[in-house]
Amino acid sequence: MAWVNFVERWKMPVVFISMSYSPYVNLSFENYLFHNHSTTALLFLYRNDKSVIIGRNQNPWLEVNLKYLDERGICLVRRYSGGGTVFHDLGNTNYCLMTSRTRFDRKMTLKMLINALELAGKQVFMNERYDLVFGPDSLKVSGSAFKISKDRAYQHGTMLLNTDLVSLESLLKTPKMIINAKGVRSVRSIVGNLGLNHEDFCYYLCQAFENTYGLGQRVPVHYVSEEEISFVDDIQKCIQEMKKWSWIYGKTPEFTNHLAYTFDWGHVNVHIVCKHGLFSHIYLENGSNLSFLQEVCHALIGRRYVPDEIRCLLHTMRVLPDSKQMSFQFLEWLAESI
Secondary structure, eight states, rough: OOOOHHHHHHOOOOEEEOOOOOOOHHHHHHHHHHHHHSSSSEEEEOOOOOOOOTTTTOOOOOHHHHHHHHTTEOOOOOSSSSSSSSSEEETEEEEEEEEGGOOOOOOHHHHHHHHHHHHTOOOEOOOSOOOOOTTTTTEEOOEEEEEOOOSSEEEEEESSSSSSSHHHHHHHSSSSSOEEEEEEOOOOOOOOOOOOOOOHHHHHHHHHHHHHHSSHHHOOOEEEOOOHHHHHHHHHHHHHTTSSHHHTTTTTTOEEEEEEETTTTTTEEEEEETTTEEEEEEEEETTOOOHHHHHHHHHHEEEBHHHHHHHHHHHHHHOOOHHHHHHHHHHHHHHHOO
16 A cells, blocks of 8 residues: 555655544554654544543443443444543544654644634633633533653544534443542543534644644645555554454453442342453452352352343353342342442
């Protein structure tokens, strides 16, 4: 593919705009560009279909309403960089600015975005968290994260233009609280839309990028199709890796969840330790000493921490007849509670 050699050999600033709406394709392409560009300034712009993107070290059970996500067939993606959880749809344009490590400057990137929006007739400000805010209520319209390696760096973020704020609020509102979790927590903010369209934003951002990094030269803009992106073996491997359960959920830092419920037959207090997205240990507090519960909890060890895995156990586990109904009630409650 012509653009592959272009990325590796081109020594001047350049812009790539993806025509794909797949979060797996676009984030894999972003990763490829980061590791293969010539460390001159590169701007990558893209949009994704409805999806939730979590940071590399985040806990999806803590950040996302997974039941709402599953019911609507929205995909969950774990990216390679840090930072918080974000909602993507076609009303949200994503940018990624790549430079050499020595030229990386978070404030300069945000000033470039501010300049682009000024060209579009929108006035935004940078707050103390390096977010861009808009209007008298300081609504957040853009957040960002960054990654730095030996000789290069990037900063990527979102720009809320006309995103579905109802879906954003519903997906990022978690109904349950995990009491002890490692990893990075998102900081929730009140958000709003700028009311621009994607094409205009890209046009003005390309202008601002050229003004900032173009060195007085015209900066070429390349539109790249999903077929062109996916053709590259390294990108295809990355796409497949990002779709794996072991990456999306299995990379979750260890966490503990405490659940309690009173059944007709007794009260249950249970502490669940989860590692790599799997049940690792289950502790029953004093008073939850029914022997059949010990057997049920033991059978969960090593299984995925998801409702379907628990319900699968309902149909495969052998229990004594006099405790069968209680075992089923416990497992169904547990499946509904996580």
